[in-house]
Amino acid sequence: MKKTLKVTGIVLGSILLLILIVNIGFSLWLKYQLPDYIKNKTPYAITYKTLNVEILSGSISADDILIKSKNPDDKKVLAIDGFVNGLNVSRLGIIDLIKNKKINTNSIRLTNPKLKVRLAQKKSKDSVKEPMPFLIRNIDITKGNIEVINLDDSKVFSAKNLNLEIKNLSLNENPDELPFALDSYKITAKDFFARISDVYTINSSDVKTDNGQLEINDFELKSVLDFKDWEKNFTKQKSLFNIKSKxxxxxxxxxxxxxxxxxxxxxxxxxxxxxxxxAKIIKPKNPKKNGIDFNFANIDIKNGTLSILKSNQEKSLSLAKFDANVTDFVMNEETSKNKLPFKFKDYKIVGNTFFYDSGKYYNMTLSSFKLASQSIDLMNFKLIPKMSRAEFVRTIPMEDDQFNISANRILLSGVDWTFEKELDLHLKSAKLHNVDANIFRSKIPKDNPKEKLLYSKLLRQIKFPLIVDNLNLVDSKLVYEEDKPDSNGPGKVFFTNFNMSVKNLNSNKKKGANTKVPIVINCKFMGVSPMKVNWNFDTANMRDNFTIGGYINNLPANDINPFIKPYMNITATGTITSLNYDFKGNNDVMNGKFRITHKDLKVNLLDKDTKKKKKFLSGVANLLVKKDSQKFPESVDIYVERNKERSFFNFYWKGIEDGLKKSLLVIKI
Structure with a gap:
């Protein structure tokens, strides 16, 4: 037994002695032969003050290292020029380094490095020589001043007073994933710069980590190309970004x-x-899958500004100031399958002085807004024409409306929406306060032969599920003006104190949901006469059946002259004391009952050019008009066929016109 222990001890001692001898021998070899190895086997001239090597731990340390490229003009080789005060490498695979030219180490520490690195020329695709692989798990840099440049002297990376600590770094060659992974990091640096792609660079005056938080001061992401060069060379990209942040x-x-x-x-x-x-971007038929997942628990933007520009530098959208908060933001492979390629739990955005270029004819503005997951609050909404009426009429190829719309406030509440395969939108309430809508139409351009759809069909053609439980216009004003080639100025009809309540506005896309839409309107016709309208339709009805009825009371005939004078070359006096109607119709015809009471009603026919009264013809016309109605006149039956090239309101007023003719005229014309 003692003999065995003695032999074992001798063997172990011999092994340890051999390792010690090898360690000493290898250290001496490195000390005396490494300079020759570096001189003959590497493209760099390297000198150092001291060098220590430990075979057992695989550690190397050196001080006062000076490194220079032997041939700095050789573009095929990485050029390095600089000084490192201290180098410590632990657990380096020395045999791998010498035999396989492979760096495999647990950690590397650089003290006070001052290095300028020029990248080598990219190897051709046909080159079979592989770059030297390396694996460094942990990196520690203290007081570094490092600059990396391209062959054309353009900067790739730079940092001053760089202190960097990275734990458990692993590199990734999959282009569809992040290029690296790590467990933890710490960094402080001044004048930080990095080129992160062929287009973008990021820079910062100061970068630091503190208690797990990374802070970047004077951050900027910008393009290295001007817009024209980018547009020419990166045809698959839709937008060019520039981001600055304090x-x-x-x-x-x-x-x-x-x-x-x-x-x-x-x-x-x-x-x-x-x-x-x-130009539109042509999407590839088989786009690459994005394998990167982004998970942000909370995103805050404070006192931000936003500008979206057209290619000619004109603004298409801008925000003078906004604050935003988004929670549980996720973008991954699963969300990328949806039309909205990300999802979130909650959001809140508050902003002011919003501008949006709505296209060829309009701009849209807001003085302020608040957006949240269940509510939208818009202040001082305006849809403003870009052109004067005359310019608009000259521009449009066919007859069309020009809108000028404002609203003091638009409040949407009980917002419930999803956007996966398609948008699904449900609003409990939409309330529009003090809307002022002016609609102008010129009859000078040629008629638009396209069929004008009734509202039930228009709603039905919305491709996604839409339900608005309650839609209300409060204390608003609507003005319609129409100009004919032979009139002197536009005819005008308007409604003040306009209040409208719409229930269950829907697109008939929710299975089993109620599709009937009741509408009630209370207002003053021409600013003086009380008017009420009850209107009903059903978006599920394929014939687009509807009912519409109501009344107008105490309408002075003088108040409708602004419309009928330029449009029909007629003026009227007297009073329409009441006008009642009850119509029902569909996409083809409308019929129903019409009743009117009036007092002292007279008409004057005007000359088309001079607008002076035609006395004889006016006298004949008044013989055909019933001067006074009976107290309780009988209702008349109306029947009109729809011109499908005209709007619903044209159809509606044709019914009123038919009732007026049948009620007022003594004889049929």
Whole structure:
């Protein structure tokens, strides 16, 4: 037994002695032969003050290292020029380094490195020589000043006073995933710069981590190309971005090969500028799948500005100031299958001085707005024509309406929406306060032969489920003006104190849901006469059946002269004391009952050009008009066929006109 132990001890001692001898021998070899190895086997001239090697731990340390490229003009080789005060490498696979030219180490520490690196020329696709692989799990840089440039001297990376600590780094060669993963990191740096793609760079005056939070001051993401060069060379990209922010911070930022997770992201005083190309992007038939998951627990934007520009630098959308908060933001492979490629739990956006270019004819503005997951509050909404009426009429190819609309407030509440395969929108209430809508139509352009759909069919053609439980216009004003080639100025009809209640506005896309839409309108016709309308239709009815009825009381005939004088070359005096109607119709015809009472009603026919009264013809016309109605006149039956090239309201007023003719005239014409 003692003999066995003695032999074992001798063997172990011999092995240890052999390792010690090898360690000493290898250390001496490195000390005396490494300079020759570096001189003959590498493209760099490297000198150092001291060098220590431990075979057992695989550690190397060196001090006062000076490195220079032997041939800095050789573009095929990475060029390095600089000084490192201290280098510590632990658990380096020395045999791998010498035999296989492979760097495999647990950690590397650089103290006070001052390095300028010029990248080598990219190898051709036909080149069979592989770049030297490396694996460094942990990196520690203290007081570094590092600059990396391209062959054309354009900067790739730079940082001053760089202090960096990375734990458990792993690189990833899959282009569809993040290029690296790590467990933790710490960084401080001044004048940080990095080129992150062929288009974009990021820079910052100051970068630091504190208690797990990354702070970036004076952050800027910008393009290295002007818009024309970008538009020419990157044809598959829709937009060019420029982002500045006084401060950007992230907490608990975690990198994985396929995931980027963080708890909080905050942008302070950010400025977002997005410039879009005019041409449409042709999407590939088989787009690459995005394997990267983004999970943000909370995103905050404070005092931000936003500008979206057209290719000619004109604004298509802008926000003078906004604050935003989004929680539980997720974008991954699953959400990318939906029309909205991300999802979130909650959001809140508050902004002011909003501008949107709505196309060729209109701009839209808001003085302020508040958006939340269940409510939308818009203040001082305006839809403003870009052209004068004359310019608009000259521009449009066929007859069309010009709108000028404002609303003091638009409040949407009980908002419930999803956007997966398609948009699904349900509103409990939509309330529009103090709407002022002016609609102008000129009869000078040629008629538009396209069929004008009734509202039930228009709603039915909305491709997604839409339900608005209650839609209300409050204390509003509607003005309609129509101009004919032979009239002197537009005819005008208007409604003040306009209040409208619409129930169950829907697109008939929810199975089993109620599709009937009742509408009640109370207003003053021509600003003086009380008017009420009851209107009903059903979006599920394929014949577009509807009913509409109501009344107008105490209408002075003088008040309708602004419309009938330029449009019909007629003026009227007297009073329409009441006008009642009850119609029903569909997409083809309308019929029903009409009744009117009036007092001292007279008409004057006017000359088309001079607008002076035609006395003889006016006298003949008044012989055909019943001067006074009976107290309780009989109702008359109306029947009109629909001109489908005209709107629903044209159809509606044709029914009123038919009733007036049959009620007022003594003889049939």
């Amino acid at each position: 401060k950007v911070s992230f907490s608990d930022l975690v990198f994985d090969n396929t995931k980027l997770n963080l708890k909080n992201a905050q942008f302070v005083d950010p400025e977002f500028i997005i410039q879009n190309r005019d």
